[in-house]
Amino acid sequence: MSDSIEQELSRIVDSATRTVRASRSRKEQMREELLAHVKEVFAEEFTHTGDERAAFAATARRFGVAGEVKSELQLSIPFIERLFLISEKELLMSRNFWLSTVAAIAVGPAIILPAMAAYRDENIFQLFPFLLGSAILLAGLAMAGYGLFRHFARHA
Amino acid sequence: MKEIHGDKLRGHLETLILATLERGEAHGLEILHRLELRGCGLLKLKEGSLYPALYRLEAAGEVSAAWEEGEHGRKGARRRIYRLSAKGKRKLGRGRGEWQTFVATVGGILGAPA
Numbered sequence: 001m002s003d004s005i006e007q008e009l010s011r012i013v014d015s016a017t018r019t020v021r022a023s024r025s026r027k028e029q030m031r032e033e034l035l036a037h038v039k040e041v042f043a044e045e046f047t048h049t050g051d052e053r054a055a056f057a058a059t060a061r062r063f064g065v066a067g068e069v070k071s072e073l074q075l076s077i078p079f080i081e082r083l084f085l086i087s088e089k090e091l092l093m094s095r096n097f098w099l100s101t102v103a104a105i106a107v108g109p110a111i112i113l114p115a116m117a118a119y120r121d122e123n124i125f126q127l128f129p130f131l132l133g134s135a136i137l138l139a140g141l142a143m144a145g146y147g148l149f150r151h152f153a154r155h156a
Numbered sequence: 157m158k159e160i161h162g163d164k165l166r167g168h169l170e171t172l173i174l175a176t177l178e179r180g181e182a183h184g185l186e187i188l189h190r191l192e193l194r195g196c197g198l199l200k201l202k203e204g205s206l207y208p209a210l211y212r213l214e215a216a217g218e219v220s221a222a223w224e225e226g227e228h229g230r231k232g233a234r235r236r237i238y239r240l241s242a243k244g245k246r247k248l249g250r251g252r253g254e255w256q257t258f259v260a261t262v263g264g265i266l267g268a269p270a
Contacts, residue, residue, distance in 0.1 A: 016204060029236075033184065034207060036233035040185050041203065064202030072208035078215055 001042065005052050009038045009059065015066040022077045030073060038063055101143040108137025169201075169209045170218075171251035174244050177219060183235040184210065210238060218244035 013034045017027055038059055045055035045062075063069070074082075111133030115126040176182065176190040184206055191199050213219045221236045240248070263269040 030207070030211075032233050033236050034204070036235045037184050037203065037207070039233055040235075062203045064204040066204075068202070069204030069208070072205055073211070076208040076211035076215070 001039070001046075002052060005042070005056055006039075008056060009042060010035060012038055012060055012063055012066065016063075016069040016073065020070055020073045020077065021082055022074075023081060026077070026081070097143070097147065101140055101147060104136050104140025105144065106140075108133045108135075108140055112137065168255075169205070170213055171248060171255070173206070173209055173213060174218065174240060174248040174251065177238060177240040177244070178248060181237050181239040183224065183237050185235075187238065213244065214238075216243070216247075217241060218247050 013031055017031045017034065020027060020030070022030070041062055042055050042059045045058040046052065049055050049058070111129050113133075115129040115133065118124050118126055172191060173187060176187050176194070179190065182190065184203075187210075188201065188203055188206060191201065210219065210221070214221050218241055219238045220241050221238050224235050224237050226234070260269070
């Protein structure tokens with residue numbers, strides 16, 4: 001196999017794997033396995049045709065459209081892995097991030113205030129709602145603080 | 157007979173892979189060769205689509221995979237060998253049952269029982 005063919009085979013695999021959002025080790029594993037596959041297919045096709053260009057074309061055809069393979073590879077990545085690999089830019093642009101922030105800031109006090117009212121009116125201290133509401137409120141404030149700080153830092 | 161292409165296999169590919177692995181462990185290209193052989197050359201699958209299906213099966217614990225030793229002439233690229241797990245065997249059994257129900261139902265409607 002000539003070097004140029006080897007590079008082109010690598011390019012087929014790279015175009016399908018490069019932008020997949022996955023951990024580095026998983027992407028390297030995918031890349032290595034797919035590269036082994038296309039090299040083997042190329043060898044098979046070359047045995048039939050004896051022509052490198054024809055064998056390369058057949059290999060690319062058999063592999064499929066890189067964009068489609070990439071989409072399928074992306075769907076095979078477990079949700080948790082994708083979640084932890086979300087980039088900061090995507091996080092700050094994410095509607096879910098801001099909705100969660102607003103919801104936490106709204107829900108936290110909605111749990112704390114009745115607990116505080118019960119303490120004021122009946123002198124009963126409800127520890128669990130107080131702690132839960134505080135944790136949710138603090139998480140919401142931390143998310144808002146982080147989001148706003150990073151947003152303005154990026155645009156400064 | 158007309159060839160069967162990837163979009164018609166959607167939803168069945170994973171069960172087909174499990175069925176090929178029932179005959180013994182195999183790497184990706186070997187799985188494709190088995191599919192082709194058992195499909196009498198009528199199954200036409202975009203080969204890049206096989207691996208996402210294998211990764212889903214692996215994530216679900218239905219197959220296990222291990223790198224083969226050595227690169228066997230494929231500079232810098234090793235193959236992974238896939239093996240059917242006990243969970244995969246159970247899924248294959250369920251898949252066969254579902255397929256028989258599907259064929260009987262749709263075949264009955266079409267007036268073309270299997």
